[in-house]
Amino acid sequence: MYWVTPRHLAGDDDALAERIGDTLRGLGWRMWPTSRSTLLYVSPDELRGAEWILASYPFELGGLPVAWQLSARPHADAVMTGWNAYFTAGVPPEALADFLLALDAREVPDTGFADHESVLTALGARGWLRDMDRPRTTATDPGFSGHVSLETLPPLIHDADPRDDLLGWQAWAEPALGAPYLWCASFSASVPHDLVAAFASSLASPVPVPRRTLPESSQDRLTVVRRG
16 A cells, blocks of 8 residues: 555546445435446435446546546436536546535535635645636646646536536646646536535645555656555
8 A cells, every 4th residue: 555645646546436436325325327337326415416437438538538427406306407527537536525525515516605716725725836827717736747727618518507608627637748647627617616626625635645556657756655
C-alpha cells in the first residue's frame, strides 16, 4: 500500500466502481442493474441519481470513457434531470465521494446559492493558482498538472437549460504538457457551484491517499509519503 500525494495525480486504484458504490450504499441509496449493463443508484428521496456507465461506453471526455454519471431532479416525478455531472475512469474516488456526500446532504439538490467564485476560492485555499489570463474562471495546481475551469460545455453534456452557449465547470489532470489526460470531469451548467467547490476542495487536498496501483503516466510526479 502506498500513501501518495498530490491527489489529483493518484488515479482511481482500478477500484472506482467499488469505492463509489460503497459510498452510495453507506448513504442508503438503492441500486439495481439495468438492461444496458450499467448500475443505477437512486437516493431515498428519488431526487438524486448515480450510474456506473463504463460498460455501456456512452461517450468520451478528453479521449477517456465516461465511468460515472451523476444527476439531480427537481421532484421525484420529473422526467428530465435538472443537471448532470460526468466523470471518467481515473478520477480520484475521494474527490467524487466528497461530491456525493455534499449532494446527499442538500435538501434541494438541483439549485444552489453560491456563485462561481466559491469554486476558485476553495482551490485557492488549497494552494492552487489562478490563471493569469483568466483569473475569474480558471485555476491550476502549482505543478500545472491539474486544472479546473469554467468553459463552454463539451458535446453530449445534458442540462435542463437547452441553450447551446452555456458554461459549465470542467476539470482534468494532464501529467505532462501534451500528454494524454489521466482523467476528466464535466459539470453541466446548472450544477450548483457549491457542489463543484466540494469536489474541487477534495481534489486539491494535500492529505495523502492510499493506493495499491500507481498510474504509469503520473508515477514520476507522485510523492510517496509512507508505505503500509
